[in-house]
Amino acid sequence: MWMDESTGLLPRVGGDRRAKRRALWGALVALLVLLTIALRIGGAHWRRVATGKRNVIFFVTDGMGPASLAMTRAYAEVLQDAGLGGALHLPDFQVGSSRTRSSSSLITDSAAGATAFSCAMKTYNNAVGVDPDGVPCGTILExxxxxxxxxxxxxxxxxxxxxxxAFSSHVDFRWYEDLIAEHQLGSYPLGRVVDLMIGGGRTHFYGPQDKKYGNGGSRKDGRNLIEKAVEDGWQYVGDMEEFERLxxxxxxxxxxxxxxxxxxxxxDMDRDASVHPSLEQEMTTAINALTHATKDSDKGFFLLVEGSRIDHAAHYNDPxxxxxxxxxxxxxxxxxxxFAAESDVETVLISTSDHETGGLAVGRQTGKAYPDYVWYPEVLRNATHSAEFLAHAMINVPAHERQDYVRxxxxxxxxxxxxxxxxxxxxLSSSRTAGEILDKLARMVSLRAEIGWSTHGHTGVDVNIYAFANTASAWNSVHDALLGNHENVEIGDFMARYLNLDLSQVTDLIKDTKHSP
Structure with missing residues (x-):
């Protein structure tokens, strides 16, 4: 039972005074947040007047909890001589925190977590763009x-x-990726709604028999969606050389x-810059392309940017x-x-995580004796590759060469x-799978750095919300909606209201979407 002053179960003592103090405290916190961001970025852009045209860039740090930032900050301060507080930019923009549970569990998965943002709706774990009953729900992107x-x-x-x-398709089960690819290219009731996609995942766009676009196709129906996309007018980019031509x-x-x-x-620590772009390069390319394409429009753009593999590192417990x-x-x-600070278009940036992964602890007791209050970031500096990279390299080494290779x-x-x-x-030498090797390597690094993990899965910890806006009116909207602690669906609801979107109308239009193979 929820208990508040209206139930009569709690005495109302000094309620008015407390309410006034809370209101005053809230106003002071808001002012401090406002001034902090203005001082960090420079306040000149706040003199702009909103024109009605708007951009929203929504960032998702998949699997990143507060401890990930603490570990990264200390790592950079100690090893990159960044100085106290100077290692990371993101924490300067913190406005609140988010509760992450799904409709089916106190611990969400990424599908339900993303659908909470895209549809402003709680749903069950593994659901992509569908409600708890499996009915497609309209998304912010659509x-x-x-x-x-x-x-x-x-x-x-x-x-x-x-x-x-979760922003661009509707399936009952997140692993229906062949069907997701079809939706993303427009094979569903709305037709094409995505103007730009940059990332990996080519495997679900062609079959194993095709070699024109690579050797890793896995579509079960054997269809080549890349060729179909090109026929339908998509510009296709498949490697770094083609990406640089953009x-x-x-x-x-x-x-x-x-x-x-x-x-x-x-x-990123394994990435060959001549083969794969960085997240910043991908995002900058997207922003510039969308900005140019909307320069003569009275509407701006909506862009989703995900730091996807923060989550994978945590699943592997790789510090x-x-x-x-x-x-x-x-x-x-x-x-x-x-970009936003220099743009003449009112632009809002929102960044949050769908959940925390790994149960990361920046500090670990390694024996029965009373623990030292220390951890060792220099252990992380010494690593030149991820456990994933090394495990996949080692699995192909002949058995008689393995011990020397391991050393x-x-x-x-x-x-x-x-x-x-x-x-x-x-x-390590006797391990039969890359997964066994990966786990052992990650444990060795974590133990020496005195970093702890509670799980290879997700946790239910609250995650932070960060935001930036380049006009005072937009910032006021962000502050009113996201300051403090919120359910994850409130972030999606804010973006929908800020862009004046009708998600229910879209839900009605997509009701006949095929959402399972």
Missing amino acids: AAKLQGYLTGMVVTTRITDATPA QGGHNVSLPLLALLADYDIPF AAQPKEVLAFDRAFQAAVK EKVLEKGLGIDYYSEEDVEE
């Missing part, structure tokens, strides 16, 4: 397109993965389909990979703030670990 906005999605995982899928977004013909990997873009993913996201967010290439060179036991070498 509604924005119907209102005349241009739309885009930028990710570092598969473009058919849960977060982008000239940072200044040489783009919409709609754009950029599938830059069969599966996920590599972790060396995660800070570098967070830093890569931070650079992208700062570039977006710069020299994996532990000493790959992870920078020079104090290990022969038992460690034997356990």
Whole structure:
């Protein structure tokens, strides 16, 4: 039973005084947040007057909880000589926090978490763009397109993965990625609603028999959706050479389909810059393309940007990979703030996480003795590759060469670990799967850094909300909606109201969508 003053179960003592104090405190907090952001960014842009044209850039840091930022900040302060508080930009823009549970569990998965944003609705774990009864729900991206906005999605995982899928498709089960790809290209009642997609996930757009676009196709029906997209007018980009021809977004013909990997873009610490772009490069290309395409329109754009692989590093419990993913996201967010601050179009940036992953603890008791209050970021610095990268490289090494390879290439060179036991070498050498190797490597790094994890899955911890707006009126709207602690659906609701979108109208239009194979 909910208890408040109206139930008669709680005495009303000094209620008016407390209410006044709360109101005053809220006003002071709002003013401090406002002044802090203005001082950090510079207040000149706030002299602009809203014209009615609006952009929204919505960021999702998949799997990033507060501890991820604490670990990354300390890592950068200690190892990059960034100074106290100077290592990360994102925390300067914190306005609130979000509660992440789904309709089916106190711990959400990414599909339900993303649908809470896209449809402003709680749903069950594994649901993509459908309500708790499996009925397709209209999304912010779809509604924005119907209102005349241009739309885009930028990710570092598969473009058919849960977060982008929840904005651009409707399926009962998140792993129906072949069907998700069809929806994203327009094979459903609304037709094409996405103007730009940049990420990985090429595998779900062609079959294993096709070799024209790569060797990793996995569509069960064997269809080649890439060729169909090109026939339908999409500009297709499949590698870094073609991506560079986009000239940072200044040489783009919409709609754009950029599938830059069969599966996920590599972790930032493993990424070859000549083969795969950074998240910042992907996002900047998208922003420039959408800005140019809307320059003569009275509508702006809606862009989804996901730091996708923060989550993967946490699922693997890999403390060396995660800070570098967070830093890569931070650079992208700062570039977006710069764009917004310089733009003549009213622009709002919102950033949050769908959930926390890993149960990360920045500090760990490694024995029975009373623990030291310390952790060792230099252990993370010594690693040159992620556990994922090293595990997949090692699995192909012949058995008779494995022990030397483990010592020299994996532990000493790959992870920078020079104090290990022969038992460690034997356990790694005898591992039969990449998953076993990955888990062992991540545990070795975590133990030496004294970083703790409680799970390879998600947790129910609240996550932070960050925001920026380039006009005072837009900032007031953000502040009124998102200051303090909120349900995740309130973030989606704010974006819909800010862009004056009617999600229920879209829900009615997509009711006949095929949402299972």
